[in-house]
Amino acid sequence: MPVKLSVRAESIQPSAIRRYFDVPKDVISLGIGEPDFSPPPCVTAAAIEGLKNGETHYTANLGLSELRHKISDHLYNAYGVRYNPEDEIIVTVGCSEALFLALAAVVNPGDEVIVVTPCFVSYQAAVQLASGIPVEIPCLIENDFDLDVEAVEAAITPKTKAILFGFPCNPTGAVASREALTALTDLALKYDLALISDELYDQLVFSGEHVCAPSIPGAFYRTFLVGGFSKNYAMTGFRIGYIAGPKNLLNGAYKIHQYLIMSAPTIAQLGAIAALDHGAEDAARMRDEYDRRRKLLYRTLNEFGLRTAEPKGAFYIFPEITSTGMTSERFADRLLNEKRVALIPGNGFGKGGEGFVRISYATAYEKIEAALERIGDFLRG
Ligand SMILES: Cc1ncc(COP(=O)(O)O)c(C=O)c1O
Known part of the structure; x- marks a missing residue:
């Protein structure tokens, strides 16, 4: 008989968002919640x-x-x-x-x-x-x-x-x-x-x-x-x-x-x-750059007509996508397959996340600009 796992191990669900992390090279990833900077x-x-x-x-x-x-x-x-x-x-x-x-x-x-x-x-x-x-x-x-x-x-x-x-x-x-x-x-x-x-x-x-x-x-x-x-x-x-x-x-x-x-x-x-x-100066430099990216995303997502609360901290923005008629997963899957942009469906973050997607701005400004163009195309159909 094979060894049975504990109830504890069995009851833990695999992370729903892992599959959006390892993406091919032509994909612009706004998925990963990890700074793109090196430490000071x-x-x-x-x-x-x-x-x-x-x-x-x-x-x-x-x-x-x-x-x-x-x-x-x-x-x-x-x-x-x-x-x-x-x-x-x-x-x-x-x-x-x-x-x-x-x-x-x-x-x-x-x-x-x-x-x-x-x-x-x-x-x-x-x-x-x-x-x-x-x-x-x-x-x-x-x-x-x-x-x-x-x-x-x-x-x-x-x-x-x-x-x-x-x-x-x-x-x-x-x-x-x-x-x-x-x-x-x-x-x-x-x-x-x-x-x-x-x-x-x-x-x-x-x-x-x-x-x-x-x-x-x-x-x-x-x-x-x-x-x-x-x-x-x-x-x-x-x-x-x-x-x-x-x-x-x-x-x-x-x-x-x-x-x-x-x-x-x-x-x-x-x-x-x-x-x-x-490390304070380096940390402040990174923070300023995140802020620049944050402003670009907040402005552009609102221009696209996606309801978005102003993100005041961390390096994520969480627009609502219900106006597209898609679920969070459908939106993320289609954007990935059709426009080669990875972001994370909101339902992976627990109750209240369905109907939203998470965009991480721990990614270069130019990549965010390019990704936003593709998202704009996607929304216009
Ligand atoms: C809110 C929050 N808490 C904790 C962690 C885990 O942090 P660490 O990498 O220091 O273990 C993360 C990582 O993404 C996080 O976003």
Whole structure:
């Protein structure tokens, strides 16, 4: 008899969007959610230097002390939230590990976790891997994809344990308002829930302000803040993220991290220190270029007559395509086959995504211009 997979492994669905990633050379890809820039030169230099100096061993389980101090300072300087680098921050393998640690630290089997959608494709699976049940609550275009706190409250049951959300948002580009985050915090206090705030794109905000969830009065003691270096500094392959939280919550995450991972890659941690020390100018240059592409897309998609909320952060735009009469998948498939442009159908991002497509602008300006011409042709039929 062949070995049977666990119920856990069987229950995880393959990512619906993978097939739009590996496309032939003649296709213009607006599909991939990964910076097209290289990391700041100081980052690669620090990693190479580390290798030359024999920095090839484990670090402390929590991560290099210097990096934790710098992350703590960054969060304090940018948002006024203070985490003790000795026991309130763990350096993780990407933001992905941080998300899993937060969930695994608070979710018991059968607990419900409200997942704010449309969202990063891993959220639902991460809840399931932590033995929880994802309950998807969509944000609406009518509300610029801001948090729908009333809908979240209506979904709360005695089994609800946590609310998982990510702003700036992949895939909508929305930035949560202070008002909505304050109302969400009030809910967490009223119903005794944990908040898990994915702020991986915190420095990629073009319009309005990024509000750090734990900086909202009352939120700190029930919030896991997760973030990292993948997007802000174009360091996806370095695999460095972090989780921050009050000591009692963070200790739960720490116990899991120390057995699961031991420590994040050492030379990548050195790269992250360099990013915080010297990477700001390069990060700002990338942000300016994303902004230029964002403006082009927002203007042109509106000219095409596709209803589109202004994306205020991250590097995605999420136009509505229902006016074409096609489903998201049909639109994406036909655009790929007929006009050789790849984008991602919105239904891959959970509830509320059907009727939309995600366009990533982590692609050269000229390629976006060419893709828009092809999309215009496609829409005109
Ligand atoms: C919102 C969001 N969170 C987390 C991740 C995963 O980040 P990392 O590559 O740092 O693990 C992504 C990657 O696309 C993302 O978009």
